[in-house]
Amino acid sequence: MLHIQGLTGGYGKELIVKNVSFDVQPGEILGILGPNGSGKSTLLKMISGILPKQAGTVKIADRDADSYSPKEFARNVAVLPQMHAHAFSHTVKATVELGRYPYQTGLFSSWTAEDEEAVTHAMERTGVTRYENTLIESLSGGEQQRVFVAQALAQQAPLLLLDEPTNHLDIAYQQQLLDTVRSLAVDEGKTVVSVFHDVNLAALYCDRLLLMENGEIAKIGSPQDVVREPIIHSVYKAAVKTQAHPELPKPQMTLLPSMNGSVEVPLVVDETQFAVTADSVQFHAPQSLKTVSSAVHNPGTGWYTTFVNRHVDANYDCDDVKKEMEDYLEKRGHHLTDTVGMMTAVQTLHAEIASFADEGISIVIAVTAGVGNAVDVSKAREREARVGTINTWIIVNGRLSDEAFIQAMITATEAKTRALQTENVLDPLTGTQATGTSTDSLLVAATQIGQELPYAGPITPLGKLIGTGVYECTIRAIQTYKEAKGWKG
Amino acid sequence: MRKPLIAYIVSAAVLLTAVGLGVSIGSVHVPISTLWNQGADTTATNILWKIRMPRVILAGLVGASLAIAGAAFQGLLKNPLADPYTLGVSSGASVGAVMTLFFGISIPFLGLYTLPVFSMVGAAITMFVVLGFAKLVDRGLNMETIILTGIIFGSFLGSVLSLMIALTGEELRQIISWLLGSVSMKGWNYINMILPFTIIGSFLLWMNRRELNAMLFGEDRAKHLGVDVKRRKLVILIGGSILTGAAVSVSGTIGFVGLVVPHMTRLLWGSDHRHLLTLSFMNGATLLIICDLIARTIISPTELPVGVITAFIGAPVFAFIFYRQRKGGTA
Structure with missing residues (x-):
């Protein structure tokens, strides 16, 4: 579904992403991980066409990404951005309806039953139907994020790009959102590429992980292959311990705080x-x-x-x-x-x-x-x-x-x-x-x-x-x- | 948008009422029936068709142009304080217009339209310079950055105007009253001058109503949704410049219409551009017709420039929106 070859680019002359290549199959969730400044968000922006690339190719559904018109691209790729504030507020329904923008043609309204159906379905799927006539800014952060998920779903694109989708969400919303994403991949065969900040969440929900370091791929593979003590330590420069998830065959890591200053109290049991x-x-x-x-x-x-x-x-x-x-x-x-x-x-x-x-x-x-x-x-x-x-x-x-x-x-x-x-x-x-x-x-x-x-x-x-x-x-x-x-x- | 149909009906009714009041009230009372009564008094008919009606229509067109331009600028820049006046675009248009008069420029095939066209060019150039400079200062294009830049360029262009007026001596003194903004004693000629541009400009903006909705979420987001951001942005800025230039060329600088009207419309009917643009157009016409009515009757027989009235209403509204924004409220 997504084929990246030798992708290189950044802001101005400074190269932030260097020669990155990978493939993502339909129905697969790929998590992009890496420390701050490793280029993970930049990589996503280059795939979604927000930032120009300086070298390499991005192929979506076997077609060069540059060959798509803006609307065609949006019919094939939906992006869920990081949360931000807005000066003006739309209602929830109007916001989700914008997801159908790439399907609108002509000067006058060409809103079809299919558009309406896609919007209704997307709102139901994310549980925002009851807020339909509410202004989004009066919703909580988690609810707002769900509205944007609905907007992305209304695009009915086979490829989903998510940029730290769980940022600022509390854990119940994190779970809801990622469960939804997971079922989109498993049940509907969507291809998902998501940037994650949290290694453990990524390990739980992704089929494969791509670990970035200084704009290059440090490691790509299954969560078991990537979330390993030496790899995490060398990329994140943090002391961690990994262990299995108590219920699932997924690795989880935990920080090892350096107990500087705390003296080990001797203890001998007899x-x-x-x-x-x-x-x-x-x-x-x-x-x-x-x-x-x-x-x-x-x-x-x-x-x-x-x-x-x-x-x-x-x-x-x-x-x-x-x-x-x-x-x-x-x-x-x-x-x-x-x-x-x-x-x-x-x-x-x-x-x-x-x-x-x-x-x-x-x-x-x-x-x-x-x-x-x-x-x-x-x-x-x-x-x-x-x-x-x-x-x-x-x-x-x-x-x-x-x-x-x-x-x-x-x-x-x-x-x-x-x-x-x-x-x-x-x-x-x-x-x-x-x-x-x-x-x-x-x-x-x-x-x-x-x-x-x-x-x-x-x-x-x-x-x-x-x-x-x-x-x-x-x-x-x-x-x-x-x-x-x-x-x- | 809760009930769009009601919004249109209410706005149209208010607009018609304003037109009715505008043509009948004044130093001489003209009954509205003069409009359709063939056998009406000749003086009344003359006043209505030669003086009042063109004045009301001109006020309506200017108000509509400024309001829809304001609504589009605000949506595009995600900035509730943006309007042709606060962005300095009106000043740019004035400079364009005054230069035309100052140098006596007349382009043969443009004829009547020489003045508005130069005005639009002035508006467009100012628009791009202001936005370019603001972007240099602050890539994020903060609300305050844009407005401050607009004010700086507005002041600069204002001094250019003063200089030109000083240099011309007596004959262009009348420009001063024109600059304060007025729709008085213009006649049908001026309506011919603005009408095509109001139509073209408004149409360009209305074509981008869905795109403006998407751009409220930021340019990147709009791009994700499939909007050809670069092209659409250019079309919107050009549409706004055409409207501002045309309005300024016939009536001088009338501030705050583009700020107050979209704000009120948004409060009442929501910020969906599919309706906001058209409703702002209608309500802008209403507001300026009413303001002009007040301007010529409030201290009759003396007439105030209409810009004085709009500023009197607009500045407090500006302050109010600014306060609400900074306090994290809604605009």
């Missing part, structure tokens, strides 16, 4: 900082720990200061466990967003908490264990799920990488299973060796201060500590449990 009562095992850290867990409250990855393993009755039964847990935490004065909460039917006073240290690395392990629901995972089948039994916490004094978190969890699970084996815990239904219980929970937290600990596999120093620690604590916890139940060891 078992004395844990508070154990008949109600719960609690640990409160003076600063947030990076945490990965399968807890009831705030599971997954996050940064938390308060960790609660709460005792509940063995017959605990509740329709909305999460809600009940929140009520419990709030009643005890815990800040919901800072707290990770687990539950166990085991007496929390029987918790095994111990520090382990070796080769300058230290960790704290806390285990509550009951083996009433022991299960051989290889023979698992439908069973009644009951409240948790073996809850394992691993607090690491150091900086864990993402893979270290996962390796720590693997290592801890292996150590737990080994402990069950040593204690000869059997699945009561099958009589085979149990590998865990039906509702075990695991938490790995790290201070992210001090030593870098990139790996936590079983042969690394950290892995060895976790393996030994979890194994020993679990065994002691199971023994305590058995004694309390009056079982024979």
